[in-house]
Amino acid sequence: QVQLQESGPGLVKPSQTLSLTCTVSGGSISSGGYYWSWIRQHPGKGLEWIGYIYYSGSTYYNPSLKSRVTISVDTSKNQFSLKLSSVTAADTAVYYCARSIVVVAATHFDYWGQGTLVTVSS
Amino acid sequence: EIVMTQSPATLSVSPGERATLSCRASQSVSSNLAWYQQKPGQAPRLLIYGASTRATGIPARFSGSGSGTEFTLTISSLQSEDFAVYYCQQYNNWPPATFGQGTKVEIK
Numbered sequence: 001q002v003q004l005q006e007s008g009p010g011l012v013k014p015s016q017t018l019s020l021t022c023t024v025s026g027g028s029i030s031s032g033g034y035y036w037s038w039i040r041q042h043p044g045k046g047l048e049w050i051g052y053i054y055y056s057g058s059t060y061y062n063p064s065l066k067s068r069v070t071i072s073v074d075t076s077k078n079q080f081s082l083k084l085s086s087v088t089a090a091d092t093a094v095y096y097c098a099r100s101i102v103v104v105a106a107t108h109f110d111y112w113g114q115g116t117l118v119t120v121s122s
Numbered sequence: 123e124i125v126m127t128q129s130p131a132t133l134s135v136s137p138g139e140r141a142t143l144s145c146r147a148s149q150s151v152s153s154n155l156a157w158y159q160q161k162p163g164q165a166p167r168l169l170i171y172g173a174s175t176r177a178t179g180i181p182a183r184f185s186g187s188g189s190g191t192e193f194t195l196t197i198s199s200l201q202s203e204d205f206a207v208y209y210c211q212q213y214n215n216w217p218p219a220t221f222g223q224g225t226k227v228e229i230k
Contacts, residue, residue, distance in 0.1 A: 037219070047166065047209060049219040060217040063123075096165055100213075107213045108156035110177065112165035 002026040004097045004113035012091075012120050018084040022097030022113055023077070030055045030075040035106045038071060038082045040093040041115070048093075052106065053080050087120045094118075124148050124212050128222035134230040141197040143225045145210035150190045154214035157186055157195045160224075161206045169208075170195065197227070205229055 008020035022036070029036060038050040051061035053071045061069045070083040084091060094117050098109040125148040135141045145155065153173040158166035168177040170186035173193060183198040197204055210222040 039219075046223045047211075047221040049217070049221070052217070062218045064218075098165075100219075105213070106216055106219070107154070108168060108171040108211060109158075109166070109219075110168050110171075112167075115165050 002099065002111045004099065004111055006095060006097050006113045006116040008116060008118070010117060010119060012087055012118060013122050014088055014120055015086055018082070018087050018091060018095075018118055018120070020082045020095055020097075020116065020118070021079050022081070023079050024099075025078070028075075029073060029078050029080065032056075033102055035100045035102055036073070036080045037098045037100060037109065039096045039098055039109070039112075041096070042090075042093045050082065050084075050095075052100070054102075089120050092118065092120045123218060124151060124215050124220050126210055126212055126220050126222035128208075128210060128225045130225060131223070132226045132228060134228050135200050136230045137202060138199050139230075141200055141204075141227055143195040143197075143208055143227070145188075145193040145195070145222050147191045147193075147212055149215075151212040151214035153189045154212060155186075155188070155193050156211045156213065157184075158209045158211065159204075159206045160209065166209060200227070 003025045035052040037052040053059045068085045073080040094115040096115045097113040099111045100106045127146045129144045155173045157170040160166040174186045207224045
């Protein structure tokens with residue numbers, strides 16, 4: 001059974017960089033066949049896809065956040081990470097990591113982490 | 123970017139009744155559509171993919187239909203554990219992945 005677990009600071013100051021890590025267990029990122037995504041949910045709102053990474057390191061980001069987002073992978077630790085720079089209160093959200101199966105292209109999200117709330121405040 | 127629109131925003135249903143949720147895409151997504159259920163304080167859970175295929179472990183009372191731009195999630199007989207928010211997501215044209223704004227199914 002694949003499990004994903006987010007970790008990182010729950011409080012970030014405005015203008016700083018938000019950093020989160022997703023640890024994958026029960027499956028290997030380096031086996032391929034999956035995209036590993038970050039998705040966020042503002043309080044009481046819907047879901048916003050941030051970006052994904054493949055085990056090879058190839059990435060794609062949501063154009064709305066592209067200038068501030070970096071996603072990286074560490075296959076030796078079976079982890080992938082999110083960095084979001086120059087945060088403001090508008091970046092306060094629950095951040096999820098999730099897996100999607102690759103069938104020619106990315107598909108639906110079959111496994112999700114439990115989510116971690118990140119608050120941007122001084 | 124494909125815009126997904128769900129209706130209604132809130133659906134009030136009595137336990138045991140049928141619930142019908144709609145999702146519309148701004149352009150055709152073929153059958154590349156998924157539905158998720160989210161309960162308070164929890165991550166979304168995959169219910170349906172390929173517009174009509176139930177994910178592993180999902181009860182048969184959940185069914186999905188549609189293709190192109192119009193999709194429906196039906197819960198045939200609502201159980202207490204089904205009261206939640208439901209999201210649709212298209213994966214025909216992504217990135218970026220796009221979700222609907224959600225439908226809240228509440229107890230009538």
